[in-house]
Amino acid sequence: QVQLVESGGGVVQPGRSLRLSCAASGFSFSSYGMHWVRQAPGKGLEWVAVIWYEGVVKDYADSVKGRFTISRDTSKNTLFLQMNSLRAEDTAVYYCARADRGSPLEYWGQGTLVTVSS
C-alpha cells in the first residue's frame, strides 16, 4: 500500500534553514508527481510546491518562491523540501502528497510541524 512519511520538522529561528523529508513506499516513486502542502495553525490548506514525475519541472507558490527548493532522490524514494530564510508565517504542518498533472492529491503523509520562532 502507498505510504508517505514526513520527517524533519521542528523549531527553528527566523532566517534559518530546515530540510524536510518524505519517505515514499508502495508505488513507483519516479513515476509520479510529488507535492508539498502546508497548513498554518487554525488555517486552511496552502499548496507549496511540486516536482513532476520526470524530475526536471518544478513549480512553487509565490509565497515560497526563491526561498524553498523541492527535490527528490529516486534511489532512496525520498522527497525533500529545503526551506531557507524561514519566516514566522512559514509556521505550519507540512504534508507531502502524490499527484500527477491534472490528478487529485490522492495520497497524503501524516504531516510534520515546522515552527519558526525566536
Add this chain to the structure above:
Amino acid sequence: DIQMTQSPSSLSASVGDRVTITCRASESISNYLNWYQQKPGKAPKLLIFAASSLQGGVPSRFSGSGSGTHFTLTIGSLQPEDFATYYCQQSYDSPWAFGKGTKVEIK
C-alpha cells in the same frame, strides 16, 4: 494564477440534513476540481475527483457536480462522522490552489 472561492466558510446543520458547498474558480478549469475532507489533527482525505467522480470507499451520500467555473459538493444526508472541514482544489494549472474551506458544524 487561478483563485478558488469557496462558500460558505462555515455552516451549522443537523444529522440527516442535505448540505451543499459551493466552489468557484476565477477562470475555467474544465472539470479539474477535487474535494477533500479534513478532520482535526488529520491529513486531508480525497472525496471527489474530476468534479463528480467518487473516490473509492467514500459513501455515496457524497456527490459533486459542475464544470468550468462553478462546482458544488453535496452531502445527501449528513451523518455524525461528516462533521469536518471541506476544501475544494483545482488541478488544472500550476500553481495549484485550494479554497479556504467550509467548516461543517453540528447544529
